[in-house]
Amino acid sequence: MTDPTFHLELQEHEKTFLDSNELIINMGPQHPATHGVLRVILKLDGEKVLGTECVIGYLHRGVEKIAEHRTYTMFNPYVDRMDYVAAVSNGLGYCESVEKLLNVEAPPRAKYIRVILAELNRLASHMLWLGTHALDIGAITPLFYTFRDREEILKIFEKYCGARLTTHAFRIGGCLYETYEGFEREVKKFLEFVTPKIGEYEELLTTNRIWVERTKGVGTISAKDCIALGVTGPVLRASGVKWDIRKAQPYAAYADFDFEVPIGQSGDTYDRYIVRMEEMRQSLRIIAQAIDRIPEGPIMARVPKVIKPPVGEIYHSIEAPKGELGYFIVSDGSTQPYRVRVRPPSFVNLQALDLMVRDQLVADVIAVIGTLDIVLGEVDR
Amino acid sequence: MLNYIKSYLDSTTTPGQAGNMFWASVYILLIFLGLSVAVIAMNWLERKILAHMQVRLGPMRVGPHGLLQPIADAIKLLIKEDIMPSQADGFVFWVAPIIVVITAFTVFIVVPFGPTHAVTDMNIGVLFMLGVSSLSVLGIVMAGWASNSHYPLMGALRSSAQMVSYEIAMGLAVVSAVLMTSLNQTGTGTLSMIGIVQSQQAQQVWFAFKFFPLGLIAFFVFAVAMVAETNRAPFDLPEAESELTAGFHTEYSGFRWSLFFLAEYSAMIAVSSIAVTLWLGGWLRPFPHLLSGSTWDVVFSLLPGITFLLLGLIALVGVFRMPKHPYFRVQTIGLAGFGVVLGLIGLLLFLPPVRGRIQDIFWFSAKVAFFMYLYIWYRGTFPRYRFDQLMKVGWKVLLPVGIGVLILTAVAGVLL
Numbered sequence: 001m002t003d004p005t006f007h008l009e010l011q012e013h014e015k016t017f018l019d020s021n022e023l024i025i026n027m028g029p030q031h032p033a034t035h036g037v038l039r040v041i042l043k044l045d046g047e048k049v050l051g052t053e054c055v056i057g058y059l060h061r062g063v064e065k066i067a068e069h070r071t072y073t074m075f076n077p078y079v080d081r082m083d084y085v086a087a088v089s090n091g092l093g094y095c096e097s098v099e100k101l102l103n104v105e106a107p108p109r110a111k112y113i114r115v116i117l118a119e120l121n122r123l124a125s126h127m128l129w130l131g132t133h134a135l136d137i138g139a140i141t142p143l144f145y146t147f148r149d150r151e152e153i154l155k156i157f158e159k160y161c162g163a164r165l166t167t168h169a170f171r172i173g174g175c176l177y178e179t180y181e182g183f184e185r186e187v188k189k190f191l192e193f194v195t196p197k198i199g200e201y202e203e204l205l206t207t208n209r210i211w212v213e214r215t216k217g218v219g220t221i222s223a224k225d226c227i228a229l230g231v232t233g234p235v236l237r238a239s240g241v242k243w244d245i246r247k248a249q250p251y252a253a254y255a256d257f258d259f260e261v262p263i264g265q266s267g268d269t270y271d272r273y274i275v276r277m278e279e280m281r282q283s284l285r286i287i288a289q290a291i292d293r294i295p296e297g298p299i300m301a302r303v304p305k306v307i308k309p310p311v312g313e314i315y316h317s318i319e320a321p322k323g324e325l326g327y328f329i330v331s332d333g334s335t336q337p338y339r340v341r342v343r344p345p346s347f348v349n350l351q352a353l354d355l356m357v358r359d360q361l362v363a364d365v366i367a368v369i370g371t372l373d374i375v376l377g378e379v380d381r
Numbered sequence: 382m383l384n385y386i387k388s389y390l391d392s393t394t395t396p397g398q399a400g401n402m403f404w405a406s407v408y409i410l411l412i413f414l415g416l417s418v419a420v421i422a423m424n425w426l427e428r429k430i431l432a433h434m435q436v437r438l439g440p441m442r443v444g445p446h447g448l449l450q451p452i453a454d455a456i457k458l459l460i461k462e463d464i465m466p467s468q469a470d471g472f473v474f475w476v477a478p479i480i481v482v483i484t485a486f487t488v489f490i491v492v493p494f495g496p497t498h499a500v501t502d503m504n505i506g507v508l509f510m511l512g513v514s515s516l517s518v519l520g521i522v523m524a525g526w527a528s529n530s531h532y533p534l535m536g537a538l539r540s541s542a543q544m545v546s547y548e549i550a551m552g553l554a555v556v557s558a559v560l561m562t563s564l565n566q567t568g569t570g571t572l573s574m575i576g577i578v579q580s581q582q583a584q585q586v587w588f589a590f591k592f593f594p595l596g597l598i599a600f601f602v603f604a605v606a607m608v609a610e611t612n613r614a615p616f617d618l619p620e621a622e623s624e625l626t627a628g629f630h631t632e633y634s635g636f637r638w639s640l641f642f643l644a645e646y647s648a649m650i651a652v653s654s655i656a657v658t659l660w661l662g663g664w665l666r667p668f669p670h671l672l673s674g675s676t677w678d679v680v681f682s683l684l685p686g687i688t689f690l691l692l693g694l695i696a697l698v699g700v701f702r703m704p705k706h707p708y709f710r711v712q713t714i715g716l717a718g719f720g721v722v723l724g725l726i727g728l729l730l731f732l733p734p735v736r737g738r739i740q741d742i743f744w745f746s747a748k749v750a751f752f753m754y755l756y757i758w759y760r761g762t763f764p765r766y767r768f769d770q771l772m773k774v775g776w777k778v779l780l781p782v783g784i785g786v787l788i789l790t791a792v793a794g795v796l797l
Contacts, residue, residue: 025531047535047768138615138765144435210615210764362535363618363767 022050025362029058033136033366036376040353040365047361052354056347059380067340072098072172072307075340080166082344083378085128087167088121088157089320095170096251097316097327099301101309102172110174110299111253116187116290117160117169118252119283123194124153125321125373126280130201133273133370137214142204149197152190159186173303187291191284198280205273215270219356219368222267229355230348233323235372238275239267245319252318257289269371276373308335322346322373342381346374390738395575397490397501408500412489420646424451427757434761445716446699461635466528469632473527478633478640481520485644488513488651493575495664495741506574507555510655511548514610514648518544521629524641528632536628539618539768543609546775547616551606553783557599557790558588558659564794578663585670589660592793599786600660602779604755607652609775611645613756615763616771653752654745661748664741682736685743689727696720 023046028039037058043050063082067075079094080087092114099106106114127150131143154164159180161169169175205211221231223239236243244261246254262278264271309331317326323345332338349372356372357365389396389404396404425440425448432439440447465474491506493499503509518541525537562580563570571577581587589600609616618628630641657663666681697720703713730739766774 023531023535025535047539134764138617139763140431141435141761144437148436204762205764208764210766210770213770214764214767361767361769363765 027365029055034369035132035374038350038369038374038376038379040369042362042365044362047363049357049360049362049365052357052365054350054353056350056376056379059376061381063381064340064342067337069336071335072309072337075337076170076172077166077168079342080168081377082342082381083125083320083322083325083346083375084165085375086121086125086321087165088117088169089125089318089325091168091170092118092252093316093318093320093325093327095172096318097314097329098172098307098309100316101312101314101329101331102303102307103310104173104301104303106174106252106301107298108253108295109297110170110301112290112294113175113179113299114170114252115254115257116287116294117157117167119287119290120153120156120187120190122283122321123280124150126276126283127153129276129321129370129373130273133367133373134205134211136366136370137211139205139208139211142201145197145201145204149194152193156183156186156190159183171300172307174298174300176300178299184291184294187287191288191291195284198277198284202277206277212270214363214367215273215371216268217266218269218360218364219371220266220268221352221356225352225355226267229351231323231352233320233345233349233373234272234275234279235267235323235349235352237261238264238272240265245317245324249317251316253290254286256293257286259286269367272371306335308333317343320345322375322378323349344378344381346372346376346378347381350374350379392497395493395497395499395502397499405500408498409490412492412500413486416486416489416647416650417643419650420643421451421455423646423650423753424454426753427760430754430757431761434758445703445712445719448715448719455639458635458639463635463637464632466530466632468529470527470529473523474632477520477524477527478637478644479520480523481517481644482640484513484517484520485647485651489647489654491574492651492654493578493658493663494745496575496579498664498742499575502573502575504576505572507559507572507577507655507659510574510651511552511555514651515544515548517644517648520644524633525629528629530632533629533631536631540612540629542768543612543616543618543771543775546772547606547609547779550602550775550779550783551610553780553787554599554603554606555655555659557595557783557787558603560787560790560794561588561591561596574658574663578658578665581662582665582669587660587662587665592790592797595786595790595793596660598782599790600656602783602786603656603660605774606779607656608756608759609771611649611652611756613645613649614760615765617760617765618768618771649753649756650749653749656752657745657748663748664745666740666744682740683731685739686727686730686736688743688747689723689730691727693720693722693724693727696723 023044025042025044026039027042028034029037034040039055039058041053041055043052061081063078066078070078076091076094079090083090095106127146131146134140134142157167157169158164160183161167161177169177221235221239223236223241225231226236226239226241232243240263242261242263245251246259247261259282260278262275262282264275311331311333313328313330315326315328317324319325324343325345326343328339328341328343329337330339353368353372356368360368389401392399396408428450429439429447440450443450443453465471488510490500491503491509493502521540521544522537525533525535525540528534558577559570559572561570561584562577564584565580571580577588584591587596589596608614612618630638633641668677672681696716700713700717700720703709703716729735730743
């Protein structure tokens with residue numbers, strides 16, 4: 001095996017007259033700010049970052065391989081374990097992909113339930129991102145505020161399907177569970193509760209001088225680089241590209257709702273922060289509309305007990321909180337998928353790390369890892 | 382014996398100046414004890430206050446409202462395995478925390494808790510404090526170097542750069558306060574800690590409000606620099622948890638680590654003491670001239686007792702709010718006992734002989750406690766500066782402001 005630091009040699013123009021050696025630091029896999037078991041090898045000139053190399057795979061569980069040995073239904077809970085802070089979105093993507101393969105469509109009521117839960121999950125995911133991102137930059141208090149409010153979302157999930165984190169809320173063809181008694185009322189109450197809270201988070205950070213100094217112009221990435229690297233989600237939008245799959249290729253019931261896609265301009269950490277904060281507000285808008293218009297009717301389409309899709313392949317992607325989450329499923333006509341390939345947003349976005357932190361300082365690496373909003377379960381699968 | 386104690390209590394000078402070795406030793410012991418208790422209390426208070434700022438409860442299990450948590454922590458640290466990395470430089474690794482602790486405690490020799498309540502009064506008191514407290518950077522660099530590990534090394538480098546740069550701004554602010562002491566008939570200032578407070582008394586104004594707003598600006602410069610000097614949030618880069626895991630003491634564990642902890646908190650108390658002495662009138666009570674007269678004297682002299690009675694009352698309210706389950710009986714009794722002890726101390730402070738003598742110490746401690754609260758508040762509010770920004774604030778903001786204030790103070794002193 002080659003030395004993973006081989007390309008991190010000091011360039012001729014980077015050498016100083018003191019002829020000091022570069023410092024190679026191993027950040028992670030056990031490190032408080034790498035959000036799990038990410039290992040980043042940093043090459044430093046004092047505090048300046050000359051290069052990085054991400055070493056991943058510490059949380060590899062072979063999810064894609066497991067899929068080949070499970071039936072379509074049996075594999076459904078496994079996808080929740082990829083991006084475990086946004087399990088609902090994972091399940092939504094998988095179920096919709098298989099439905100497309102089967103050529104069935106979930107009934108309208110199921111679609112609305114899916115949208116409500118997925119948007120609640122987007123809120124929960126963004127709250128977790130905000131708390132940990134602020135913690136990385138040194139503000140310890142927002143973490144507790146966001147966790148307090150995220151708890152309310154998890155309570156709704158728990159009441160709906162019995163699980164808080166790895167929800168397994170949806171089934172192929174619709175939803176298994178009807179909404180519980182008082183679901184609408186509780187979601188509405190939550191919306192009222194959380195709307196001022198987002199302002200509360202912003203109050204602590206948005207105009208805070210230290211926060212602005214720490215995030216403005218840090219980890220800048222241009223729209224061109226984003227597209228070249230396949231970066232999606234809020235990171236792409238903060239660079240000024242208006243690309244949101246909910247708008248571009250509406251899935252579930254998203255075509256029915258009126259919402260904005262917030263975009264940034266400079267593509268720095270501050271813009272990504274603003275974009276995500278605005279996205280939380282837009283999510284609230286979507287939930288409010290969905291809960292008002294939720295139709296009556298069945299929640300499960302007519303799906304055979306034994307799911308045997310016709311021979312073929314399908315790629316379907318959704319807008320997960322972290323970016324484009326795609327499923328490529330190949331069916332050989334049997335009860336088990338021939339191949340499942342997941343396009344995880346975190347994994348693709350993580351590629352931009354090196355580009356974003358070159359020539360910046362060590363502290364910025366932490367800020368950038370936080371702003372990319374990666375979940376190692378999804379990066380490694 | 383009693384007469385001996387009384388003769389000391391009535392003396393008008395510090396034991397160090399009087400050359401009384403016995404009383405000086407007693408004083409050193411008292412300060413050491415008091416400081417240790419203060420650090421323990423600070424530990425608990427920081428966790429509790431921070432917790433309440435962050436909508437959580439903080440320690441609640443060990444003792445009522447977690448009151449015994451610091452003691453449990455201390456025991457845990459003492460019986461923990463003492464690890465020394467195999468590649469470390471053993472002697473330097475061993476000596477570094479000792480240097481840090483010694484410097485942190487030595488500065489308290491000149492801290493005046495009252496006109497006579499100091500171990501000694503040096504004629505270069507401020508200089509001594511700044512000098513000795515800046516020696517702690519030596520221990521930090523040694524700790525980072527001896528660990529022979531990347532993160533501690535970076536923490537140590539950051540720490541030394543930070544402390545050295547902020548000491549300059551700090552020194553300029555101190556000089557402008559020292560200049561103010563020379564505004565008397567003889568025109569001679571003083572560096573003695575006690576002398577500085579006495580000149581504030583003579584000029585009838587705390588230096589923070591002298592030459593408004595010059596004193597306030599100098600005070601502000603010092604207040605910012607002292608946070609950086611003690612490596613606390615938002616300037617806690619040397620131990621930036623999310624970047625360097627723990628900074629210069631990453632490789633330390635158990636008792637050695639607790640020495641760093643002890644040193645950090647006593648350094649916080651030390652620099653707060655300097656700030657209180659130089660700008661906030663040291664042991665002087667608030668409004669000594671605006672609210673003067675024997676009636677106000679009595680009212681203010683009752684405040685220490687009232688404060689302790691209030692603390693006791695809070696504890697007793699806590700007793701009634703405890704869960705009624707028998708499981709909590711021991712904790713409830715403990716909290717009641719704690720409240721009663723606080724209340725008794727309060728009552729003791731009402732006794733005239735005690736009341737008169739405790740005043741100085743009370744006001745000094747109260748002012749220092751205010752700074753301690755600020756430290757916790759900063760930590761709960763601010764994100765962390767980046768290293769280049771930290772240097773920018775130090776060299777491009779605080780230093781010019783400090784020089785400007787110094788010059789203006791000198792001009793104002795000559796003209797006014």
